[in-house]
Amino acid sequence: MANAKGGPAERRTSDRDAFARRVVGRPHRKVDAVAKVLGSTRFADDLALPRMLYTRLLRSPHPHARIVRIDTSRAAALAGVKAVLTGQDLPVAFGILPVSQDEHALAVDKVRYVGDPVAAVAATSEDIATAAVDLIDVEYELLTPITSLDDALRIHEPRIHDYAKHGNLQKVTDLEFGNVETGFAEADHIREDVFFYEGSTHLPMEQHAALAEWSPDGKLTVWASTQTPHYLHQRALARVLSVPASRIRVIACPNGGGFGGKSDPMNHEVVVAKLAMVTGRPVKITLTREEVFYCHRGRHPVLMWVKTGVKQDGAITAMHFKSLLDGGGYGSYGVASMYYTGALQTVTYQVPRYKFQGARAFTNKAPCGPKRGHGTPQPRFALEVQLDKIAEDLKLDPAEMRLRHIVPPQTLTANFLRVGSVGLGACIRKVVDGSGWTTKFRQLPHGRGVGLACSSYICGAGVPIYWNDMPQSGVQLKLDRGGGVTVFCGSTDIGQGSDDVLATIAAEMLGVDLPDVHVVTADTSLTPVDLGSYSSRVTLMTGNALVQAAERAREIVATYAAAKLEVPPHRLVFAGRRVFDGGNSERGVTFVEAVQLAEAAHGTVVTVGSYRTPTAAGRYRGAGVGPSPAYSYSTAVAEVDVDPDTGIVRVERIWIAHDVGQCINPVSVMGQVEGSVYMGLGEAVMEEMPYRDNRNLMHKIPSMLEYKSPTTLEMCDVVTYLVEDPDPNGPFGAKEVGQGPLLPVPPAVANAVYDAVGVRIDEVPITPEKVLRALKDKTKGGVPRFGPTRFPEVPWPEPIRVPPPWEGGDGSALGDAGRQRATAGEQPRTRRSDARQPAAAGRASPVSDREDST
Amino acid sequence: MARRRSEASGKAPLTLEVNGETVELAVTPQKTLLEILREDLGLTGTKHGCELGECGTCTVTLDGVPILSCLMLGLACEGKSVRTVEGMAHGAELHPLQRAFADLGAAQCGYCTPGIMLAAEALIAGNPSPTRDQIKDALSGNLCRCTGYIKIYEAVELAAAWMRGEEARPREESLYGER
């Protein structure tokens, strides 16, 4: 909207055959695929070392209690037990966000959820460790448990954490981009709706595991199933163990699925490291599935209220969005999750005035955190279902209405997010055509229906969690005199194919074959830092870092090959394992020869590349969440069959289009899209974290049987369209695909249920009971709807007022406007480099607000 | 939170055929086949996601029938023939299922993959041309959190075609999406 208003983003889907690329964009086996089908990939629990000890944790049976006394003497006396630890042995707090360093490896004085670890045993066998844990006596003083959002708002004492801003509210925010009241006054039609999105968990098939080895020369090595070896290394292990980071090596094993659930440094990882230091022997732990449920860090349950004003044609005049998140017992990424529930409303359809109020509460349940889509599936559900209602109110086709108001490419939004390429229009058209939308919508027989929804997601957080001047991603590239190419990068493959992205780009740029490329990743001693596999950042950031390293390597090699071939270096082409004159392909040398020429003249051929994100445009408190180098777009149409007698919703098929910018490996892209649709489907119709209400806040039964997830029998058909609208900030134009395609699925299903049987289920999961209740109300002449009806009073702070770009705003909050702006093209200079330093008091500036970033 | 019984005394002898080789072991009576494979035999290709019979990740075949190795006591397998993922490739040549899973990206994190391939192999052995619905039925006890199962079905269909001796290729739409 900062630029001239154009029609819907309409760009040609790139024709892959038009490119002379040999590897990028062409389907191939992932570099690690063969190891995976052979079963030879070494996951963390597959590792064993001589003299290894086994660890079990004692976990709290109470949701909220003070630890009065722990007696470990009986456990320590058991034959085979080598060490017992309690919270006193690991007193330093840690946590992924600088503002919520609220976790301990073992609870020090309080437990905050059922499953909170209290003590640990290392023994010569798992059986002995298990028996020893049962011999630890703990005396607890029970505290009032905070069971729900209502409790958290009502009960100020006891507080779950003393640092919470208001009683048991961890954080509240109020952001205003323009005057929404003016916008509502201009509207022809206004809707207010309340929605609830239930919490769910990642359920990776691999149970978390970690192995630690301590060497008497003062070095520590930890292997773990983690998505973020860098944070485990520097923010948890070095901090809690008081061992210099320079002496710690963290190796992230390939993860057997992550989905965000392995993004926090975890208690057990710190515990095994400490036990290795205490016993002098390697120490391992593999969590049981029950314990994986306690680790959680899953989707926040979120209550939402949305008020949207529109013109007759569906153009939004203003939007006011409130969200209240049930965070569970610890901070985790939660403050960022809270901001994410309000950040991306503006990047799909034009929103000229926007207000967001968000709050995160602590409750005595397993901590919530980042799950695929991190804080955005919930508001996306609310927004897209409400738009469906608005389209009906205005008698507009919901697809047509959305198409008219898409954010144009190269837009600076009301909340100062810089949007680059926008393939949303193409996505909508693909699924509308493919699904036969115009012949189905509002025309299928009773019990059958279709629904549509769109979404957008970030390609990496533009602002890192710990704000500093260093790159988010680094790559080192080594060219071997044998013609081999090795890529070293800190990124972690969690199944999404990040190793393959590196291999593919290296092979493409250096003109070698995929088997010539070796990838060394996720090892804090061997590889340059990459911040981790979260926020859909890896393809874009490691890809760009690698592009830079590969360009530098090509330059070195070309210099010496050019001298030998007597052609200008810029004419040289790297392809087919050769380096040759682009004008005369006969004139060339093999890649091996070229590397050897370079090595002889230049020395060992090693280059580096790094990537830093563009400076965020927003400068207000809270501006750290939302900026991204690029945004991906998706649209889904769901077709459902609803049985009016049982309320059972069967999703028959989902048509999904995703704007990925440019495929690096289409096979991986397809897999990410289908996997996202699957996970969205689970959240739409069945997945929820079930707690036994009023009774200890225990999980019902923390098991895969009790936690329903789609099997082959529930999974729907998926028809996928890949839209390639290259983004100037992506490597080869590539954007993310790992998370975005999940987002439109739950609202598309909810909209389809309405089309099928005429009831609104404003809450996920859409279970048969909810559908039946709504159908019953409909028959009785009541409101044909199931969902929350009120949003509670929240003690909102004074709003931070930021004029949008078209009202002359420069990204600063009013009152801050006189503040010095950072030099153009540079990050602001004043910033904390470490969380332990206190924030500058009383100054609202993006730099004292790292809490807002992830 | 205990998941295993505490140490039992005495071990008992056990003879198994594992991937065509006879192995002789002494194991404690409470040890599961899963633990024997992973811990005693070093065959870590067999994975676990729950050790409670709920996820199918630990699937191996016992005399050709898919079973959950986490629920099977080792001593109950006396004299039987066990097949794990390590037994699938023929020398350095991948099994058709392995090839198809690799080509189609049916193994993302790869954690559920060994169990799913063994369940699929047993299906194809009894039914060389399984329909999509028969594949879904046969794999309904195996959870996969990454793929949404779609590429898994396509890989099983492709491998079954290869195993019937047909010249088959992945569909264009499976690799690039619909046009």
Ligand code: FES
């Ligand atoms: S490990 Fe889950 S069924 Fe055996």
Ligand code: FES
């Ligand atoms: S490929 Fe990851 S669980 Fe199936």
